[in-house]
Amino acid sequence: MVMGRLQITDVAYFATYFSETYKPLTIVMELVRRLHCEHLPGSQLLTLIDAPVDAPEPPHVEPWKSTGGAIEFKNVCFSYSEAGKQRAVLQDINFKVPAGTTTAIVGKAGAGKSTLFLLIMRLYDVCSGSITVNGTDVRQVKATDLRQNMVLVQQGGTLFHHSLDFNIKYGSARDGFRATSEEMSQAARRARIHDRIVTLPKGYDTVLNEDGFDLSGGENQRIRIARGLIHESQILLLDETTSALDILTEREVQSELIRSTKGKTCLMIAHRLPTIIHADQILVLDEGTIIERGSFAELMALSDGVFRKMWQAQLREGAVDSTA
Numbered sequence: 629m630v631m632g633r634l635q636i637t638d639v640a641y642f643a644t645y646f647s648e649t650y651k652p653l654t655i656v657m658e659l660v661r662r663l664h665c666e667h668l669p670g671s672q673l674l675t676l677i678d679a680p681v682d683a684p685e686p687p688h689v690e691p692w693k694s695t696g697g698a699i700e701f702k703n704v705c706f707s708y709s710e711a712g713k714q715r716a717v718l719q720d721i722n723f724k725v726p727a728g729t730t731t732a733i734v735g736k737a738g739a740g741k742s743t744l745f746l747l748i749m750r751l752y753d754v755c756s757g758s759i760t761v762n763g764t765d766v767r768q769v770k771a772t773d774l775r776q777n778m779v780l781v782q783q784g785g786t787l788f789h790h791s792l793d794f795n796i797k798y799g800s801a802r803d804g805f806r807a808t809s810e811e812m813s814q815a816a817r818r819a820r821i822h823d824r825i826v827t828l829p830k831g832y833d834t835v836l837n838e839d840g841f842d843l844s845g846g847e848n849q850r851i852r853i854a855r856g857l858i859h860e861s862q863i864l865l866l867d868e869t870t871s872a873l874d875i876l877t878e879r880e881v882q883s884e885l886i887r888s889t890k891g892k893t894c895l896m897i898a899h900r901l902p903t904i905i906h907a908d909q910i911l912v913l914d915e916g917t918i919i920e921r922g923s924f925a926e927l928m929a930l931s932d933g934v935f936r937k938m939w940q941a942q943l944r945e946g947a948v949d950s951t952a
């Protein structure tokens with residue numbers, strides 16, 4: 629079953645991701661955080677764990693680096709195994725994300741949106757069909773090589789009990805913490821958190837939960853956005869990234885995200901629809917199938933369309949302003 633190799637940063641990265649959904653892994657997360665932050669410098673830890681990855685990998689694969697960020701799903705079906713039974717979650721999913729474009733994914737809770745990201749990152753393999761990144765089937769490359777080309781920023785998630793500097797630069801951990809202080813503050817500016825950080829007595833050296841500084845949910849989210857922006861990857865996976873922000877800040881951060889992700893392939897799962905107006909394509913997912921697709925204007929032109937109804941519902945709730 630297992631053939632790959634895992635580094636400490638991968639453990640931390642995916643434990644962070646899973647800690648939201650799989651509570652037992654918060655224990656792993658805590659362990660990693662302690663190791664990472666209290667005992668050794670991060671750079672030394674990069675090679676500390678060389679443990680197997682729980683994912684099947686083809687033998688003897690050459691190191692792989694994608695030269696572009698195009699993604700394609702072809703006839704993808706996927707089921708989770710639940711109490712020994714298979715439960716179908718995605719059926720016959722087909723879509724293309726050309727390199728450098730933005731695709732938004734919307735749909736009800738449980739529709740299967742986040743599962744698409746898990747499959748792209750190969751945390752699970754498709755049951756049938758295929759997913760390619762820049763033309764290469766993701767099952768043909770090492771998971772670590774694949775993930776080197778992408779970054780996931782999600783709604784929840786954990787920051788380290790360490791300085792803000794470390795927490796943001798952690799986005800470049802897989803590149804050997806190569807990010808400079810200038811790149812870090814640039815990413816923080818884009819995520820609209822720089823101005824807040826520089827008002828703190830210790831600035832970027834402020835240690836979270838020490839130095840009298842604790843983060844609000846929105847600030848936490850902006851630090852993680854800055855961390856995501858610092859990572860030099862061709863593919864950005866944004867899962868409800870700006871949902872903890874108030875509407876005004878969300879708009880600001882969103883427009884910065886659009887600016888800073890220019891040229892990168894971006895997939896974003898969004899609940900608040902005004903944040904995805906400018907996406908090149910929007911996919912509407914329902915119970916594991918794509919029921920509508922098109923640009924914002926195309927979907928709004930469907931008089932009885934599901935997207936249009938979602939928009940109108942949000943308009944009534946006040947989540948959409950009529951001038952958006």
Ligand SMILES: Nc1ncnc2c1ncn2[C@@H]1O[C@H](COP(=O)(O)OP(=O)(O)OP(=O)(O)O)[C@@H](O)[C@H]1O
Pocket residue numbers: 708709710717735736737738739740741742743744
């Ligand atoms: N590890 C798992 N094992 C079994 N079922 C799972 C697992 N993860 C997710 N599911 C189920 O698969 C379905 C799709 O989940 P997914 O998280 O992809 O939906 P989603 O559209 O992202 O939902 P939300 O908007 O609430 O985040 C849901 O019914 C969920 O309960």
